[in-house]
Amino acid sequence: MLISKRKAIHRLAAAWTIGFALLFGLLLLQTLMGAYGDRSEEAWNWLLPTIMPTMLLIYGVLFSDLSGGVFETESVKKFLYRLTLWLSVFYLLIVSLHIIIPSLFSFPRLGTMSQSHIYMGPLQGLVGIAIGYFFGNKQKEETG
Incomplete structure (x- = not known):
């Protein structure tokens, strides 16, 4: 069963845009409220490389x-x-x-972010492979 590549791209772009907007807004709110103290740059240095490469590819x-x-x-x-x-x-x-849980359970905010590379790297790789194949795959629509 096939789906229009254009429709699929639009849906993926919408999912990533909504996800990015929510994450960006939440981290911005926490930054403005002083949740990271004078180390807010570390939180942004964690979030942006985690999201932006995929956002740039999709866009x-x-x-x-x-x-x-x-x-x-x-x-x-x-x-x-x-x-x-x-x-x-x-x-x-x-x-x-990684942004929500520390707020709810008093975990060290930057500690959970800094430890995440153990599993976030492989997970980001899986997402990257899926999106890369998805965008690189060429198949004409079947008629009939």
Whole structure:
């Protein structure tokens, strides 16, 4: 079963944009409220590299499609789209837990962020592979 590549890209872009906006807003609010003291730069240095590479890839593809209709007739397998979407949602949820959980349970805010590289790197790699394959895969729409 196939789905329009353009529709899938728009949905992925929406999921990442909403996730990014929520994470950015939450960290901005915590920063303004002094939650990180004079070390707020460390929190931003953790969040931005965790999210921005994927955001830039998605938006680069999205804008290239807007300017030339690159994905006008292309499709992707619905399973790959769903897998990519759910991996993305899971990843964004894990990222958000690093910002939310310390607030709820009095964990050291920057401590949970600094330890996350143990599992966030491999998880970010899985999401990157899924999104990279998803955008690189070329398959014409089947008619009939």
